[in-house]
Amino acid sequence: MKVGIIVFPGSNCDHDAWYAINRNLHGKAEFIWHDSTDLSQVDAVVLPGGFAYGDYLRCGAIARFSPVMSAVKKFAAEGGVVLGVCNGFQILVEAGLLPGALLRNRNLKFICHDVRLRTETTDSPFTARLHKNQILRLPIAHGEGRYFADERTLDELEAEDRIAFRYVENPNGSMRDIAGVLNRERNVLGMMPHPERACDPLMGSTEGLGIFESMLSAASTFAPALTR
Amino acid sequence: MTITPELVEQHQLTPAEYEKIVSLLGRIPTYTELGVFSVMWSEHCSYKSSRIHLKKLPTQGKYVVQGPGENAGIIGIGGGWVVAFKIESHNHPSYIEPFQGAATGVGGILRDIFTMGARPIAVMDSLRFGPPADSPNAARNVRILSGVVGGIAHYGNCFGVPTVGGECVFEECYSANPLVNVFALGVCKEDEIFYAKASGIGNPVIYVGAKTGRDGIHGASMASAEFTEESKQKRPNVQVGDPFLEKLLLEACIEAMKTGAIVAIQDMGAAGLTSSSCEMGSRGAVGIEIDLDLVPQREPGMTAYEMLLSESQERMLIVAEKGREEEVFQVFRKWGLDAVTIGVVTPDGNLRVRHHGAVVAEIPNPALADEAPRYDRPHNVTPYRKAPVEPPAHIPASRDLNADLLHLVASPDLCSKRWIWEQYDYTVRTNTIVGPGSDAAVVRVKETDTSIAMSLDGNGRYCYLDPREGAKLAVAECCRNLATTGAVPVAATNNLNFGNPERPEIMAQLVEAIEGIAEACAFFEAPITGGNVSLYNETLGEGIYPTPVLGVIGLMKTAVPSPVRFRSEGAQVLLLGGPGRNHALRFGSSEYAKVILKRLWGLPPQLDMHYEKRVHDCMREILAAGLAESAHDLSDGGLAVALSECCTNQIGARVSMIPAERIEFALFGEAPSRILLSTREPGRIHEIALRYDVECPAIGATMKGRLQIGDETRMWIDVATADLTQSFENGLPVILHSSNAD
Numbered sequence: 001m002k003v004g005i006i007v008f009p010g011s012n013c014d015h016d017a018w019y020a021i022n023r024n025l026h027g028k029a030e031f032i033w034h035d036s037t038d039l040s041q042v043d044a045v046v047l048p049g050g051f052a053y054g055d056y057l058r059c060g061a062i063a064r065f066s067p068v069m070s071a072v073k074k075f076a077a078e079g080g081v082v083l084g085v086c087n088g089f090q091i092l093v094e095a096g097l098l099p100g101a102l103l104r105n106r107n108l109k110f111i112c113h114d115v116r117l118r119t120e121t122t123d124s125p126f127t128a129r130l131h132k133n134q135i136l137r138l139p140i141a142h143g144e145g146r147y148f149a150d151e152r153t154l155d156e157l158e159a160e161d162r163i164a165f166r167y168v169e170n171p172n173g174s175m176r177d178i179a180g181v182l183n184r185e186r187n188v189l190g191m192m193p194h195p196e197r198a199c200d201p202l203m204g205s206t207e208g209l210g211i212f213e214s215m216l217s218a219a220s221t222f223a224p225a226l227t228r
Numbered sequence: 229m230t231i232t233p234e235l236v237e238q239h240q241l242t243p244a245e246y247e248k249i250v251s252l253l254g255r256i257p258t259y260t261e262l263g264v265f266s267v268m269w270s271e272h273c274s275y276k277s278s279r280i281h282l283k284k285l286p287t288q289g290k291y292v293v294q295g296p297g298e299n300a301g302i303i304g305i306g307g308g309w310v311v312a313f314k315i316e317s318h319n320h321p322s323y324i325e326p327f328q329g330a331a332t333g334v335g336g337i338l339r340d341i342f343t344m345g346a347r348p349i350a351v352m353d354s355l356r357f358g359p360p361a362d363s364p365n366a367a368r369n370v371r372i373l374s375g376v377v378g379g380i381a382h383y384g385n386c387f388g389v390p391t392v393g394g395e396c397v398f399e400e401c402y403s404a405n406p407l408v409n410v411f412a413l414g415v416c417k418e419d420e421i422f423y424a425k426a427s428g429i430g431n432p433v434i435y436v437g438a439k440t441g442r443d444g445i446h447g448a449s450m451a452s453a454e455f456t457e458e459s460k461q462k463r464p465n466v467q468v469g470d471p472f473l474e475k476l477l478l479e480a481c482i483e484a485m486k487t488g489a490i491v492a493i494q495d496m497g498a499a500g501l502t503s504s505s506c507e508m509g510s511r512g513a514v515g516i517e518i519d520l521d522l523v524p525q526r527e528p529g530m531t532a533y534e535m536l537l538s539e540s541q542e543r544m545l546i547v548a549e550k551g552r553e554e555e556v557f558q559v560f561r562k563w564g565l566d567a568v569t570i571g572v573v574t575p576d577g578n579l580r581v582r583h584h585g586a587v588v589a590e591i592p593n594p595a596l597a598d599e600a601p602r603y604d605r606p607h608n609v610t611p612y613r614k615a616p617v618e619p620p621a622h623i624p625a626s627r628d629l630n631a632d633l634l635h636l637v638a639s640p641d642l643c644s645k646r647w648i649w650e651q652y653d654y655t656v657r658t659n660t661i662v663g664p665g666s667d668a669a670v671v672r673v674k675e676t677d678t679s680i681a682m683s684l685d686g687n688g689r690y691c692y693l694d695p696r697e698g699a700k701l702a703v704a705e706c707c708r709n710l711a712t713t714g715a716v717p718v719a720a721t722n723n724l725n726f727g728n729p730e731r732p733e734i735m736a737q738l739v740e741a742i743e744g745i746a747e748a749c750a751f752f753e754a755p756i757t758g759g760n761v762s763l764y765n766e767t768l769g770e771g772i773y774p775t776p777v778l779g780v781i782g783l784m785k786t787a788v789p790s791p792v793r794f795r796s797e798g799a800q801v802l803l804l805g806g807p808g809r810n811h812a813l814r815f816g817s818s819e820y821a822k823v824i825l826k827r828l829w830g831l832p833p834q835l836d837m838h839y840e841k842r843v844h845d846c847m848r849e850i851l852a853a854g855l856a857e858s859a860h861d862l863s864d865g866g867l868a869v870a871l872s873e874c875c876t877n878q879i880g881a882r883v884s885m886i887p888a889e890r891i892e893f894a895l896f897g898e899a900p901s902r903i904l905l906s907t908r909e910p911g912r913i914h915e916i917a918l919r920y921d922v923e924c925p926a927i928g929a930t931m932k933g934r935l936q937i938g939d940e941t942r943m944w945i946d947v948a949t950a951d952l953t954q955s956f957e958n959g960l961p962v963i964l965h966s967s968n969a970d
Contacts, residue, residue: 012657050388111650112652141385197656
């Protein structure tokens with residue numbers, strides 16, 4: 001079971017995800033450079049936080065055109081588990097793998113602090129080991145994290161149980177308090193809070209572990225790398 | 229172009245300095261050479277007014293791997309690992325263009341760290357602005373504050389380094405002269421340190437990173453002059469930062485260093501191409517020849533003068549091993565960056581610059597780097613101060629101590645700076661054990677079981693009243709902050725922000741402060757391994773308070789330290805160090821005098837360094853024994869404010885005291901060497917304190933919901949903790965909102 005962490009030139013949470021998976025969870029993760037198009041050796045993909053190509057345009061707007069993203073799309077289409085955190089979420093949205101958009105925070109400022117999240121569904125490879133309504137305390141650190149989608153899409157997300165997490169106290173003006181959403185097939189999750197920063201007691205919270213544990217165990221049973 | 233006296237003056241060179249240039253060269257300089265000398269001999273680059281005094285600072289210690297003189301100081305932390313760290317100012321640019329000025333300040337200090345091979349893992353910033361309210365300049369001050377904070381956030385967040393702490397203070401004297409001092413710290417293996425010392429005749433000189441443009445020309449000279457009305461015209465002298473490019477440069481440099489093909493490397497900071505070439509040459513006692521036609525350029529038609537003096541950001545100069553250039557190029561290509569051989573190391577010790585086939589500058593490297601003028605400027609006068617020493621005949625009694633306390637904790641200096649630090653990513657890289665809002669920040673080094681504690685502190689008001697004692701107090705406060713986390717100080721960096729050194733009473737402030745720092749850093753065994761001097765912080769003849777800012781780092785075993793805030797009800801509250809002495813003469817420097825009385829007089833608090841150090845050692849032993857539930861040092865605002873900061877929304881304390889002095893002095897006096905503890909084991913703590921010969925009175929106990937301070941007969945302070953935390957947290961947002969600039 002191996003996790004591929006996609007590294008764009010401006011990724012800056014890549015090492016954090018690596019450390020969480022390899023050291024805190026004793027799993028196996030390796031880096032995949034953004035011009036690679038080969039994901040055949042991995043069973044799950046993490047798109048980490050950062051500023052992929054500087055994000056001077058819209059966050060993730062350039063990253064969606066990178067070579068690795070066509071591979072990620074294919075990987076997801078084949079049922080592979082894909083987790084996008086923060087900038088990773090923004091990229092997944094820009095790439096059309098998830099609906100909606102991430103706009104500038106309501107206060108127009110970067111926000112870094114811990115938030116409480118409510119687990120809205122356990123029916124996903126990322127939340128299977130959590131309880132419904134379980135509260136997780138995780139850090140956020142973003143300038144553009146306000147989730148936006150039209151009413152029909154939001155209704156659809158709710159009807160299809162695709163909202164993975166909601167903020168207990170909405171920090172950024174996200175519509176319907178949405179912090180993380182799933183694709184229709186439920187194998188792609190994008191979320192603004194950083195579970196990889198909450199996997200070590202020294203960091204003050206280990207409440208991000210459950211998300212990775214769910215993902216690692218789902219990916220090992222699914223193992224697309226083996227089936228391909 | 230003919231060199232006229234007017235042209236010399238425009239370059240901020242004195243006639244005597246010009247004569248020295250002529251004699252060093254043995255001829256009249258070219259226009260380009262004049263420009264090169266003007267930046268290299270500017271105060272900013274040459275430290276010409278401060279250098280002879282900086283020699284008084286202690287620079288040696290058992291942890292020091294690299295002292296001053298390189299891009300950053302280096303300290304061994306054990307296990308084959310080292311940390312590189314330094315502080316640097318970007319005051320002048322931040323006034324002219326707050327956002328970019330502050331952003332490029334962060335960029336500059338980060339390059340200083342990674343040019344040594346160390347990956348930056350923490351940034352802190354020390355900020356000073358004019359008051360955000362109750363000032364004719366409030367609106368502008370808030371604009372500068374917002375811009376500076378936004379710029380730091382923009383650069384640090386994108387680069388991916390956590391901003392883990394700092395300080396922010398407001399005084400009228402910083403209205404037209406804000407201070408933006410940025411500290412950065414990075415980590416690397418001891419055998420993978422890189423130095424900026426060129427060597428190997430015939431080795432190629434490689435330019436990497438951003439293209440050279442016309443931005444920032446003469447930035448260093450600008451930073452070495454007082455501000456006038458014309459300064460606002462100098463906006464083009466401010467550089468524009470690109471944190472994404474810096475991130476690429478970081479990764480590419482670290483990767484290129486691993487090839488083994490790099491001999492020396494230096495970032496292009498102030499005076500860009502010029503300073504990096506001549507300093508690398510000078511350190512290695514070799515010459516460097518560069519051809520400007522080969523330099524990647526952002527626009528056509530730049531002159532040699534412009535290219536040599538450009539301060540375009542995110543550029544580095546590398547000396548590589550001859551024949552291994554391709555290994556370096558390959559790495560930079562991977563990261564999409566320019567990397568071009570623009571010159572060669574020569575045996576003659578000269579900086580030789582070619583442009584369009586002709587030599588446009590040829591200067592012996594030592595002339596630029598080492599022969600810069602050094603001045604022993606007159607300073608044997610009383611340091612400048614206008615405030616009276618004698619306390620006012622009548623210090624009005626407080627009408628409502630509760631209201632005073634709530635007012636103080638909501639005041640700009642003392643209130644929570646959450647509005648600032650929540651704009652910074654302080655948890656990226658997952659090393660931040662203690663982030664902003666505590667006494668000291670603590671960052672782990674993942675590869676070891678050691679963590680680095682770090683604190684920034686300065687107090688302009690103290691230093692204005694007594695520069696020597698004020699500087700010592702800043703060192704003591706930093707070390708006390710480290711002690712509350714259990715860390716042992718090992719090294720320090722300083723940023724000396726002062727006015728015009730050509731005025732003897734300002735120069736006297738600088739000399740006194742340096743000597744104070746020297747004494748305290750030697751005493752606390754925190755040698756200075758590098759730093760920065762920023763002079764001419766004056767606008768229209770009005771100087772800032774003398775403001776030395778200290779950054780002290782300490783080492784500790786990786787663990788979560790005791791928090792600042794109380795953790796449970798019913799714990800004993802102890803005042804390690806005792807009540808201290810707070811009397812009228814020393815009260816005029818307090819926050820109470822500033823905020824409530826709106827006066828300034830007297831002297832800063834009195835420091836007994838021997839006692840202070842015993843308090844620190846005692847504190848560390850208490851923490852090592854696991855006896856403290858919480859620990860927080862007393863500083864600005866004194867005992868009552870420190871107690872307020874220990875309160876949570878739910879948990880307060882009942883404190884009894886019998887003041888030996890006026891109650892305002894006892895509550896709000898700022899005597900040093902004091903730390904508040906809460907504990908379940910007061911007896912064991914008393915035993916330890918006795919051994920260190922340190923006072924440690926039990927002053928009360930934690931309790932639910934209120935902070936009460938009184939004696940048997942009356943209560944001076946009795947407030948709900950919810951009101952305290954609300955005042956503390958809302959202080960800055962309320963002020964900024966009412967200034968309509970949020």
